[in-house]
Amino acid sequence: MEALKQRILSEGQNLGRGILKIDSFLNHQLDALLMEAIGLEIAARFRSTRPSRILTAEVSGIVPALMAAKALDNIPVVYARKHRPITMKEPVYVDAAPSHTKGGEVMLMVSPEFLFPDDRILIVDDFLASGQTIDALGRIVQSSGATLVGISAVVEKIFEGGRELLQPWNVPIESMAIITDMSDGKIVLA
Numbered sequence: 001m002e003a004l005k006q007r008i009l010s011e012g013q014n015l016g017r018g019i020l021k022i023d024s025f026l027n028h029q030l031d032a033l034l035m036e037a038i039g040l041e042i043a044a045r046f047r048s049t050r051p052s053r054i055l056t057a058e059v060s061g062i063v064p065a066l067m068a069a070k071a072l073d074n075i076p077v078v079y080a081r082k083h084r085p086i087t088m089k090e091p092v093y094v095d096a097a098p099s100h101t102k103g104g105e106v107m108l109m110v111s112p113e114f115l116f117p118d119d120r121i122l123i124v125d126d127f128l129a130s131g132q133t134i135d136a137l138g139r140i141v142q143s144s145g146a147t148l149v150g151i152s153a154v155v156e157k158i159f160e161g162g163r164e165l166l167q168p169w170n171v172p173i174e175s176m177a178i179i180t181d182m183s184d185g186k187i188v189l190a
């Protein structure tokens with residue numbers, strides 16, 4: 001996606017240690033038109049997999065997931081919670097993933113009332129870096145008995161090895177922009 005690449009190059013900040021700050025349009029402030037275009041692109045790439053739901057992680061994956069869901073004929077979006085609200089009854093599907101930006105481990109929880117064995121799940125997230133958050137979401141899909149049909153990320157940092165971690169899921173993996181290098185303060189896109 002050329003528009004996304006241009007925004008990354010013009011507004012993205014390389015904070016070192018592989019951290020890309022794109023808060024001006026995705027991770028803090030949102031650009032609705034760009035998110036809509038990203039959703040349309042994700043939908044175009046995954047329509048043939050016939051997803052019945054999209055799964056993402058709280059918080060930054062929600063908007064691109066929602067835009068993709070709207071473009072896929074308004075399928076439901078389920079997001080894994082990081083804190084269990086009192087309204088989420090036990091038992092829940094739960095898995096853990098390390099957080100690169102927050103430090104430590106994050107628990108991801110999904111209520112069984114929103115994932116079913118006959119579902120076809122597309123995972124959408126903001127970043128694909130180490131792949132560990134998306135892998136945890138895949139294990140939640142597996143626990144529910146649903147079928148994982150694809151994985152999409154807005155931005156992939158290919159040099160962090162996440163794609164390789166996710167290959168055993170044997171589903172299509174699509175990223176809207178791929179960063180190949182962030183060494184020496186650079187941001188290099190594929």
